[in-house]
Amino acid sequence: MAGTAFLKTTRTAGVSQSQFLGFTKARAIFFLLFAALIAVGPQFLYPIFLIKVYCFIIFACGYNLLLGYTGLMSFGHAAFFGMGAYLCGYAATQWGLPFELSVLAGTVIAAAMGLVFGWIAIRRTGLYFAMITLALAQMVYFIAMQAPFTGGENGIQSIPRGTVLGFIDLSSNTTLYWVISVIVLAAVAFYNRIIHSPFGQVLRAVRNNPERAKSLGYNVDRFKLAAFTISAAMAGFAASLKTITFGIATLTDVSYVISTEVVLINLVGGIGTIFGPVVGSFFILSLEHFLAPYGPWVLLIQGIVFTVFVLLFRQGIVGELQKRFRTHL
Amino acid sequence: MANAVLTVRGIVRSFGAFRAVDEVNLDIIEGEIHALIGPNGAGKTTFFNLLTGSLPLTEGEIRLRGEVISGLPMDEIARRGIVRSYQISSIFPDFTALANVRFALQRKRGANFDFWRSERSLESLHGRALELLDELGLVEWADVRAGDLPYGRKRALEIATTLALDPQILLLDEPTSGMGREDIGRVVDLIRKVSKGRTVVMVEHNLSVVEGLCNNVTVLARGRVIASGSYKDVASNEKVVEAYLGAAHA
Ligand SMILES: Nc1ncnc2c1ncn2[C@@H]1O[C@H](COP(=O)(O)OP(=O)(O)O)[C@@H](O)[C@H]1O
Numbered sequence: 001m002a003g004t005a006f007l008k009t010t011r012t013a014g015v016s017q018s019q020f021l022g023f024t025k026a027r028a029i030f031f032l033l034f035a036a037l038i039a040v041g042p043q044f045l046y047p048i049f050l051i052k053v054y055c056f057i058i059f060a061c062g063y064n065l066l067l068g069y070t071g072l073m074s075f076g077h078a079a080f081f082g083m084g085a086y087l088c089g090y091a092a093t094q095w096g097l098p099f100e101l102s103v104l105a106g107t108v109i110a111a112a113m114g115l116v117f118g119w120i121a122i123r124r125t126g127l128y129f130a131m132i133t134l135a136l137a138q139m140v141y142f143i144a145m146q147a148p149f150t151g152g153e154n155g156i157q158s159i160p161r162g163t164v165l166g167f168i169d170l171s172s173n174t175t176l177y178w179v180i181s182v183i184v185l186a187a188v189a190f191y192n193r194i195i196h197s198p199f200g201q202v203l204r205a206v207r208n209n210p211e212r213a214k215s216l217g218y219n220v221d222r223f224k225l226a227a228f229t230i231s232a233a234m235a236g237f238a239a240s241l242k243t244i245t246f247g248i249a250t251l252t253d254v255s256y257v258i259s260t261e262v263v264l265i266n267l268v269g270g271i272g273t274i275f276g277p278v279v280g281s282f283f284i285l286s287l288e289h290f291l292a293p294y295g296p297w298v299l300l301i302q303g304i305v306f307t308v309f310v311l312l313f314r315q316g317i318v319g320e321l322q323k324r325f326r327t328h329l
Numbered sequence: 330m331a332n333a334v335l336t337v338r339g340i341v342r343s344f345g346a347f348r349a350v351d352e353v354n355l356d357i358i359e360g361e362i363h364a365l366i367g368p369n370g371a372g373k374t375t376f377f378n379l380l381t382g383s384l385p386l387t388e389g390e391i392r393l394r395g396e397v398i399s400g401l402p403m404d405e406i407a408r409r410g411i412v413r414s415y416q417i418s419s420i421f422p423d424f425t426a427l428a429n430v431r432f433a434l435q436r437k438r439g440a441n442f443d444f445w446r447s448e449r450s451l452e453s454l455h456g457r458a459l460e461l462l463d464e465l466g467l468v469e470w471a472d473v474r475a476g477d478l479p480y481g482r483k484r485a486l487e488i489a490t491t492l493a494l495d496p497q498i499l500l501l502d503e504p505t506s507g508m509g510r511e512d513i514g515r516v517v518d519l520i521r522k523v524s525k526g527r528t529v530v531m532v533e534h535n536l537s538v539v540e541g542l543c544n545n546v547t548v549l550a551r552g553r554v555i556a557s558g559s560y561k562d563v564a565s566n567e568k569v570v571e572a573y574l575g576a577a578h579a
Pocket residue numbers: 344349367368369370371372373374375376
């Protein structure tokens with residue numbers, strides 16, 4: 001038996017061999033395709049639009065960590081996204097903080113809010129969890145509307161882009177594009193790493209069978225809270241980058257539309273997949289971008305897309321690709 | 330009792346007006362294999378739910394080596410060494426059989442919040458995981474998705490996962506139900522083997538298994554203990570015979 005056991009060990013280990021940046025082979029190929037797309041993207045599309053897509057990819061990765069891998073559905077991520085945007089903007093304009101520290105401020109405030117909101121919400125599951133997150137986010141929206149530091153209807157404007165490390169000037173769109181490109185690639189690799197870490201293993205188990213995870217001695221609520229906090233931090237980080245890029249933080253960033261958009265992105269891309277957030281962000285934001293001239297028609301098209309995916313392709317585009325190619329992406 | 334590892338005093342669990350577990354007192358002796366038997370609906374699984382903190386008590390108290398554990402969260406009780414398997418197999422269906430067992434080993438290893446580390450750091454647990462799978466005749470199934478295993482294999486996998494935690498007190502809820510004769514023999518041998526140095530409480534319907542394996546037997550009916558003692562004492566007890574016949578006639 002020992003002989004068989006040995007063979008099995010090597011075989012099982014073999015499954016995860018030949019990795020690149022922590023990606024399995026199929027995912028490494030997908031990742032390189034994404035990198036190639038980033039490289040040629042500006043030749044075909046407006047770089048600021050692409051940067052927006054990349055910011056939403058980071059946001060959606062954090063969200064998928066929660067929905068796809070931990071099994072928690074939040075309707076309140078706009079709170080983290082919006083407050084991250086505001087604080088980053090505030091730090092850059094009022095405190096005069098450099099790029100790195102402004103982004104850090106936006107990330108930290110979102111993480112802190114995530115910790116508090118998560119602590120309140122994880123006492124419930126399913127629809128109740130979603131409703132608590134929605135209610136808390138609506139309260140944050142109200143505060144954002146009333147509080148002086150957000151600039152009310154005007155928002156925070158003229159946020160300077162500053163420099164990276166004190167010498168890479170971000171005022172040029174091209175420079176900014178390459179900086180954000182590096183960040184989004186690192187973020188996707190980081191997201192993949194979290195999911196394929198000992199911690200990620202626990203999250204997947206929690207989603208699979210929370211009762212059994214508890215009965216094996218895992219403090220399930222703490223793992224959920226940690227996932228929620230990381231997810232909120234990624235929302236704040238993404239929002240900070242977007243704020244720096246566009247130079248404004250407004251009520252739109254904190255409104256429920258943001259919360260539903262990130263759900264839609266993951267639904268279309270593929271819940272519980274590594275590259276779902278990438279594909280979903282490109283898809284949904286392109287739809288918005290190219291249909292923008294038609295005004296409210298965007299909403300109609302979005303509604304149709306949502307319905308089609310829920311009814312026909314519940315695993316999203318990447319989920320369908322996985323089935324087609326019998327691999328994990 | 331001096332060498333009781335678990336002491337259960339006056340525990341009650343009500344569901345509305347119905348008392349599923351009703352004033353149960355029980356001592357589990359260190360190192361014994363203790364059987365819990367009784368007709369369906371007697372409250373055996375509920376009793377396990379109370380021991381593991383999966384359900385809160387309505388009344389009473391449970392102590393582990395003198396320390397009160399009733400009221401503690403379920404995961405804390407598990408970390409103190411009381412681990413169970415479920416009557417309805419509780420596995421991680423999307424994980425392979427190997428990953429199921431590894432997940433239990435991972436908890437003992439710790440460092441589970443390490444989100445920056447590769448999961449390949451868990452591969453050092455594969456050797457032990459395969460040993461456990463081997464003990465339950467599951468090596469050939471190591472790479473199979475647990476949700477796709479046949480019924481009996483799922484039960485075996487759950488036992489392997491439970492054993493991976495090396496618990497002081499092992500609670501097994503109908504470990505052999507739905508298994509073929511050969512697998513039952515395997516599980517019985519395994520329980521005997523792993524019972525060295527630990528305490529086992531098992532719910533078991535197969536009375537020949539109980540007779541061959543267990544030092545003490547407690548009989549529950551309608552949430553109450555109606556008899557307790559060696560298999561022989563209990564088997565000849567009138568109340569027990571009546572409870573079983575009563576249930577059969579009902
Ligand atoms: N969560 C629950 N809610 C209501 N009734 C329950 C619950 N769990 C168990 N019961 C009832 O308690 C009684 C004992 O159930 P159980 O402990 O599963 O019995 P056993 O394991 O001995 O067959 C049954 O009548 C069952 O219907």
